[in-house]
Amino acid sequence: MPLGDWQLQQNIRDAHNAAPPFSSYVQAVNVSSGAVKEIAVPSGATHVVIAGTAPFAFTAGATGVTAAWPAVDVSNGTATEVAGLGDVIFRHLRDGDTHLSIAGDPGFVSNFVTAAFWRMVG
DSSP: OOOOEEEOOTTOTTOOOSSOOOOSOEEEEEOGGGOEEEEEOOTTOOEEEEEESSOEEEEEESTTOOOOOOOSOOOSSOOOEEEOTTOEEEEEOOTTOOEEEEEEOTTOSOOEEEEEEEEEEO
């Protein structure tokens, strides 16, 4: 399925495009019981919205990037971001981000995470 464009128009009253339109490219992974899955970022994508049915940890990077559910304090800047129950995460993808890694909360036996991608233009 082709990646959808998000036409950004700044400073236009009532343009209603500050939020992205429905995505034409959405992937879903089952990360129940602490499973870790990788999602390929479609070519040309600049933004992603990530949401789950339960808490999850996530990170972006090159092939082989791995998210880990935090088990200890991490104070050197390398911790994985965590999304809580009901959180919707909106991120700008960096040039080298070709994959997302999603790790489910080990305490939840059912957890699906979706990633909706866009290419911002304009």
